[in-house]
Amino acid sequence: MGTRKMAQPLKYLGETPSQTAGPYVHIGLIPHQAGFDIFDRNFGHVLVGPNTPGERIRIEGRVFDGAGAPLKDVLLEIWQANSTGRYNHPADRQDKPVDPTFRGWGRTGADFETGLYAFETIKPGSVMGRRGYRPMAPHVNFWIVARGINIGLSTRMYFSDEEAANDADPVLNIIEPDIRRRTLIAQRAMRAGSASYTFDIYLQGDRETVFFDL
């Protein structure tokens, strides 16, 4: 007889374990890229409608493996606040306008040939931080899955033109080495008159992106 636990049982359920999304994740989440059309309505990489307020931006980049090769089968999702810095979700009770036409979520697959991904969205505003903390600098939340990734990876993208806000951001500030903090800052460039941010994600190596345990 081993040690007897002299206490009531705690009746929590265990989370369902993660499994890799595999090489054919496109079938389920973006079937057009797998090579066929099946649903009337599809989710995609364009988050904005014609009347969405805010600065139109493009976010693009690649996800690199430990050998420096871009992942051509990776799937990315983003989640962000609107241009005033409010999430389209009942838990966000900030006194800011919510735009019912802007869900703030999108998904895309990297190009099978080049590994490039892209989102068409608007630049989010600053969101209130945890109680007692400063506001968070504008950022976009990323979640990436692929063959070879056993549990989805979470990270954040910040904006290179928000230097002062980034310097005060409560999340960036808990990343100690500056070189690692910089892995989360996307670089702004103007292309054909519109703003574009390049956000490359490195799974390993000297430039390994900071990933979060949320």
Next chain:
Amino acid sequence: MDWASEFFQRDRSIHPPALTPEYKTSVLRSPRQPLLSLQNSLSEVTGPLFVHDEIGPLDNDLILNYAKDGQPIGQRIIVHGQVQDESGRPVPNILIEFWQANAGGRYRHRNDRYSTPIDPNFGGCGRTVSNSDGEYWFRTIKPGPYPFRNHVNSWRPAHIHFSVFGTGFAQRLITQMYFEGDPLLAKDVMFQMIPDRNAADRLVAPIDFNATVPLDTLAYRFDIVLRGRRSTLFENKLHGN
């Protein structure tokens, strides 16, 4: 349930680690630095929400949603279950998506070159939104096992991929459902890399005779558990209101 509450810390011991050398593709695709632990802010406790109207009436019927000149070949099954959080609360109105190989183990995907044929009447994907009790169901055919390039003789057991949203983006989950009694599970690297055997068994759906359509369709039950939220007893709220 307060949707502004933080999530329980994720128990990573029930998930496969990032680096699993027996699954070779993970070697170059696993972060080497430790994950940075982040207390939840609004960015984590919120997430995309979906409504039933966004989903078409046949989206959860894989037997009919790609049928061209007949029905797909294979064993007809119903898959159903309930989505709960770790506290046992049902999670209603969340998007669940699923995809799978056909009865011969072949995916309708431009990168799948397995020698078994594409089924002209089978797309292999569907989606649904959980009902007010967190329940979901869909109809499909049982997928076949197939070989994959890992070791020379690696085979995947029959499985259905699941993508699940919660009410916060930090609950986002992708997993695979397996079938009770499949002898290939004992040799499957994906299934065996889950360090906690009890947790792994939660991915294996039992036959549910009470949910069959007699003389027509077998049924399997697959319950899903997402991360729970902390109770707002004293100081767990993100911000006063």
